[in-house]
Amino acid sequence: MLREFIPDELITEVLSFLPVKSLMRLKCLNKSWKTLISDPAFIKLHLKRSARNKHLALFSRIQQTSYNFRVAPFRLHCLLENTSGTITVPYFPINKDRVSLNVVGSCNGLFCLVGYYHTPTYINYKKILFYLWNPATRTLSNKIKFYCENCFKWRVAFGYDNSTETYKIVVFNPESYEVSVFNFGGNNIWKNIQSFPVVLLPLDRVLASHGYRDVYAHVNDSLNWLVIREESQFVIISLDLSSETYRQLLPPQGFDKVSLVLPTLAMLMDSLCFCHDFNGTNFIIWQMKEFGVQESWIQFLKISYQDLPIVYNVCSRLPLFPLCLSENGDTLVLAWDRGKQAILYNTAEKTGYTDNCKWYGSKEYVESLVSTC
Amino acid sequence: MAQEASSSTSSKTISLKTGDGEIFEIEASAAKQMKTVQRLIDDLGDDITIPLHNVFSKELPKIIEYYKKDITGEITKDFEAEFVKDLNDDEVKVLFLAANYLDANKLFEFLSQNIADRLESKSVEYVRKYFGVENDFTPEEESKLREERAWSFRGIKEDE
Numbered sequence: 001m002l003r004e005f006i007p008d009e010l011i012t013e014v015l016s017f018l019p020v021k022s023l024m025r026l027k028c029l030n031k032s033w034k035t036l037i038s039d040p041a042f043i044k045l046h047l048k049r050s051a052r053n054k055h056l057a058l059f060s061r062i063q064q065t066s067y068n069f070r071v072a073p074f075r076l077h078c079l080l081e082n083t084s085g086t087i088t089v090p091y092f093p094i095n096k097d098r099v100s101l102n103v104v105g106s107c108n109g110l111f112c113l114v115g116y117y118h119t120p121t122y123i124n125y126k127k128i129l130f131y132l133w134n135p136a137t138r139t140l141s142n143k144i145k146f147y148c149e150n151c152f153k154w155r156v157a158f159g160y161d162n163s164t165e166t167y168k169i170v171v172f173n174p175e176s177y178e179v180s181v182f183n184f185g186g187n188n189i190w191k192n193i194q195s196f197p198v199v200l201l202p203l204d205r206v207l208a209s210h211g212y213r214d215v216y217a218h219v220n221d222s223l224n225w226l227v228i229r230e231e232s233q234f235v236i237i238s239l240d241l242s243s244e245t246y247r248q249l250l251p252p253q254g255f256d257k258v259s260l261v262l263p264t265l266a267m268l269m270d271s272l273c274f275c276h277d278f279n280g281t282n283f284i285i286w287q288m289k290e291f292g293v294q295e296s297w298i299q300f301l302k303i304s305y306q307d308l309p310i311v312y313n314v315c316s317r318l319p320l321f322p323l324c325l326s327e328n329g330d331t332l333v334l335a336w337d338r339g340k341q342a343i344l345y346n347t348a349e350k351t352g353y354t355d356n357c358k359w360y361g362s363k364e365y366v367e368s369l370v371s372t373c
Numbered sequence: 374m375a376q377e378a379s380s381s382t383s384s385k386t387i388s389l390k391t392g393d394g395e396i397f398e399i400e401a402s403a404a405k406q407m408k409t410v411q412r413l414i415d416d417l418g419d420d421i422t423i424p425l426h427n428v429f430s431k432e433l434p435k436i437i438e439y440y441k442k443d444i445t446g447e448i449t450k451d452f453e454a455e456f457v458k459d460l461n462d463d464e465v466k467v468l469f470l471a472a473n474y475l476d477a478n479k480l481f482e483f484l485s486q487n488i489a490d491r492l493e494s495k496s497v498e499y500v501r502k503y504f505g506v507e508n509d510f511t512p513e514e515e516s517k518l519r520e521e522r523a524w525s526f527r528g529i530k531e532d533e
């Protein structure tokens with residue numbers, strides 16, 4: 001073999017294009033490679049490359065009563081090409097504490113998992129358990145505990161603050177409006193921040209009654225929730241993760257009809273999106289081109305329910321959730337029926353199809369080396 | 374640059390001389406994509422033959438072929454696949470180093486991805502040889518590391 005010397009910067013370039021599994025293996029190559037692959041600057045570069053290959057993570061339980069579930073990350077373009085046939089699901093066991101876990105959110109390759117814990121001895125004593133999990137490197141963080149009363153009522157969210165480069169877990173009580181934030185990798189304590197602006201949240205309860213919990217949109221450095229004020233007016237509460245303060249945004253002006261189906265928020269192409277049913281015939285997605293600027297709402301997509309490969313019954317009140325858009329804008333992935341089905345909609349041809357696997361959730365995902373400690 | 378001036382330079386060709394003395398022609402607009410070449414043109418003028426000491430007659434035609442397609446906007450996934458199809462791992466490495474020397478960013482990134490694709494399922498030993506790097510772990514250290522991430526070794530042919 002040609003023994004030609006390759007300088008370190010060039011090796012780094014090549015390595016930044018490798019998938020995580022290969023890089024985990026190459027940590028055994030020699031000491032400097034092990035250091036390089038674990039270096040935060042390299043992890044950042046790798047993440048930048050990896051973000052160009054969008055994945056969709058689909059979750060399913062091993063069995064109904066199991067505490068373990070598996071996650072299948074699919075390269076989006078593979079999902080698009082693989083229209084038929086079964087998708088093999090790699091099994092990533094999460095077996096800690098025998099708590100039933102759900103996915104709060106996904107950011108830079110990390111999943112935030114949540115479980116509600118009830119100790120058998122102290123019946124009233126409850127806590128919420130969180131873990132940060134990187135399925136690509138197969139590492140799990142230590143558990144993060146949040147003690148509270150009636151912990152099932154608390155809402156949870158997960159986001160990343162670019163300014164301090166920290167991952168944050170946010171919990172809030174929809175009755176007392178108390179909000180607490182955990183900075184992962186910081187001083188590892190829960191900190192109370194400014195309370196949630198006092199507005200009614202029946203929206204949240206309606207969604208919860210349909211099995212949707214913790215619906216929020218993580219857009220750039222903010223977490224956004226859709227709430228309803230008096231006089232049935234919808235408002236978006238946006239929490240800025242770096243300043244930990246709130247602002248209120250309004251949905252697009254064209255939207256004023258309250259339909260049977262609740263509107264939702266989504267994040268597509270790094271923008272906040274507002275999605276709603278129109279007349280029981282169409283699903284409309286608006287995009288806020290410039291975050292925070294009311295006038296920048298544009299109608300991005302109008303999908304006729306007839307073009308979707310599902311029997312969409314507005315009386316069921318289940319919203320459709322846009323999950324992600326392919327790089328070239330051709331394909332939109334939507335979750336339906338509490339995320340149990342993923343629908344792939346071709347924006348150019350206006351047709352949709354679905355894989356018939358039974359999943360219970362799906363989120364946009366990017367493969368990364370980000371550390372869980 | 375004014376439209377008239379750029380249309381006159383786009384039809385102009387630059388002469389490049391490889392390290393082993395061969396001369397190749399390239400359109401000025403393609404040469405512009407290779408920052409090292411453009412710097413030499415800026416220093417030496419575009420009328421003389423530009424010397425490229427570290428690039429040889431085996432690689433340069435291939436690089437010129439890539440940029441010829443680039444200036445007409447014809448680089449597609451199919452073209453790129455075809456471009457590297459018949460190259461072995463060493464030939465790609467030589468091209469990669471040449472692209473780096475020439476500061477030809479687009480080709481360099483494409484080849485980085487291609488080398489990564491080739492190495493994705495190769496053994497650790499193959500990768501060591503490919504980059505010419507030595508193993509400084511003791512056998513005990515290495516086997517412990519391998520054990521810790523045994524899952525990442527599944528499906529990899531160790532003797533390759």
